[in-house]
Amino acid sequence: MSKRPVVLVVMDGVGISENKLGNAVLNAYTPTLDELLSTCPHTAIAAHGLAVGLPSNGDMGNSEVGHNALGCGQIYSQGAKLVNESIASGDIFESETWKNLVSYCKEKGTLHFIGLLSDGNVHSHIEHLEALIKQAKAEGVKEVRIHALLDGRDVPETSALLYVERIEKFMAELNDDSFHACIASGGGRMKITMDRYEANWPMVEAGWHTHVLGEGRTFASAKEAIETYRAESGVVDQDMPAFVIVKDGKPAGTIEDGDSVILFNFRGDRAQEICRAFDEEEFTHFDRVRRPKVQFAGMLQYDADLNIPHQYLALPPKIKHTLSEALVKQGIRQYAISETQKYGHVTYFWNGNRSGKFDEALEEYVEIKSDVVPFEQRPWMKSAEITDALVEAIKSGKYDFLRTNYPNGDMVGHTGDYEATIIGVESVDLNLKRVMKAVDEVNGILIVTADHGNADEMYEKPKKEGAALKAKTSHTLNKVPFIIYGADVEIAEGEFGLANVAATVAKLLEVDGDEAWLPAIIK
Ligand SMILES: O=C(O)[C@H](O)COP(=O)(O)O
Numbered sequence: 001m002s003k004r005p006v007v008l009v010v011m012d013g014v015g016i017s018e019n020k021l022g023n024a025v026l027n028a029y030t031p032t033l034d035e036l037l038s039t040c041p042h043t044a045i046a047a048h049g050l051a052v053g054l055p056s057n058g059d060m061g062n063s064e065v066g067h068n069a070l071g072c073g074q075i076y077s078q079g080a081k082l083v084n085e086s087i088a089s090g091d092i093f094e095s096e097t098w099k100n101l102v103s104y105c106k107e108k109g110t111l112h113f114i115g116l117l118s119d120g121n122v123h124s125h126i127e128h129l130e131a132l133i134k135q136a137k138a139e140g141v142k143e144v145r146i147h148a149l150l151d152g153r154d155v156p157e158t159s160a161l162l163y164v165e166r167i168e169k170f171m172a173e174l175n176d177d178s179f180h181a182c183i184a185s186g187g188g189r190m191k192i193t194m195d196r197y198e199a200n201w202p203m204v205e206a207g208w209h210t211h212v213l214g215e216g217r218t219f220a221s222a223k224e225a226i227e228t229y230r231a232e233s234g235v236v237d238q239d240m241p242a243f244v245i246v247k248d249g250k251p252a253g254t255i256e257d258g259d260s261v262i263l264f265n266f267r268g269d270r271a272q273e274i275c276r277a278f279d280e281e282e283f284t285h286f287d288r289v290r291r292p293k294v295q296f297a298g299m300l301q302y303d304a305d306l307n308i309p310h311q312y313l314a315l316p317p318k319i320k321h322t323l324s325e326a327l328v329k330q331g332i333r334q335y336a337i338s339e340t341q342k343y344g345h346v347t348y349f350w351n352g353n354r355s356g357k358f359d360e361a362l363e364e365y366v367e368i369k370s371d372v373v374p375f376e377q378r379p380w381m382k383s384a385e386i387t388d389a390l391v392e393a394i395k396s397g398k399y400d401f402l403r404t405n406y407p408n409g410d411m412v413g414h415t416g417d418y419e420a421t422i423i424g425v426e427s428v429d430l431n432l433k434r435v436m437k438a439v440d441e442v443n444g445i446l447i448v449t450a451d452h453g454n455a456d457e458m459y460e461k462p463k464k465e466g467a468a469l470k471a472k473t474s475h476t477l478n479k480v481p482f483i484i485y486g487a488d489v490e491i492a493e494g495e496f497g498l499a500n501v502a503a504t505v506a507k508l509l510e511v512d513g514d515e516a517w518l519p520a521i522i523k
């Protein structure tokens, strides 16, 4: 084992592109990154598509698959791909859960689908929803209701109508005397239901009131809701207020005793809280007012240790041989820190979607509370506070491997605000300098990388030359930097991705790697 501590920094959403237009990484003032890139061994590594276990290279990377790959050194088929396969093979419809939900609601109840209505393939895919609705009808379900969370964060900023129209056309073609499906409620994904890491439970409470109780501002259709809210305030999809659809003066689909409910998102971070609201007998995070007796299931098992949700349609990848586990077996003391918005990324996602530790004595996890504010108004977020704690941990000499995630490039990038995102990236750069200094003081080694791009492309590619620029809120397909500071090493020949980082960390710590891992990026 080396005596030199290794610190790994994930700059969330900081990808590499040579294209200067709307590039909040290239156009930010980043003296630290510039210094690292001009003086240290570095390369660019793949963070999207097949390199992180997604169905195709047209799929952008995301935090879940990115941190999974970083933390386990392997490429596993991810939720997006596993659900595709399970639908194609029909396995999903053979599952006990599917059968249970269908039989529970088929005679007198309604089958509800709650989830992110888009083809972003980060949390969900509209094709999965369509396949489930079609099969529900084939198996004799009579009533289906959709509770549509509008995206605009993994897909273009104002694309909600495209998906609403698509699903409504799909349902209209299925609807007949024996079957009726329609949208019952919805709202922007950053306003209701899809909170993560317990950053903002009131979002989930608002979702409960909308989907379950059918309370809120009413409209005749989802289209009317979207067009009205846009006309009133110019609000973009992800921030759209909640809406309830009414038919004949009543909500089109509250959730009642005898119904079944499927959360059709496959990704876990933003799925867990609403699952808990349905599943938990003793629930204290908000007053549910009424808890219907339903059969509830998630698309995937989101956390096996915590048993969330109790029922699920498909199994997630069984991620084994993680870096954390290999390191604790060799006595390596570890420290992980981020702010709430990304805390689970460096713990839960990093450890293959496990929320527990491998070894209480050897691992310390620290969460700095995120503010609940529009991040374009505070683009520095908690970068300074994360750094205060990280620097102290580095200097304490108590840890051999320390990791952090700075959310700024990603969280501010998702707002589509170019100028604010530049400040977000600059905040990361400023704090990176402090981390470098602390690493110097303990004669350590620093790795700087990212999980996927976002801030590197803040405008959609114009459809025609000269067309007005449109903010881009989603991730990118670009590679990410991989830099090693403080070690006299050479980058190996070849193409690398995020799954090559675990072996590199082990090599720098001078401990054994795992045979399952992809090779290190250094010679
Ligand atoms: O959940 C989100 O905020 C986005 O869909 C994806 O962003 P992340 O993968 O960086 O968390």
Ligand SMILES: [Mn+2]
Pocket (backbone or CB within 6 Å): 012, 013, 062, 063, 064, 066, 410, 451, 452
């Ligand atoms: Mn990310």
Ligand SMILES: [Mn+2]
Pocket (backbone or CB within 6 Å): 013, 063, 410, 411, 414, 454, 475
């Ligand atoms: Mn993101």
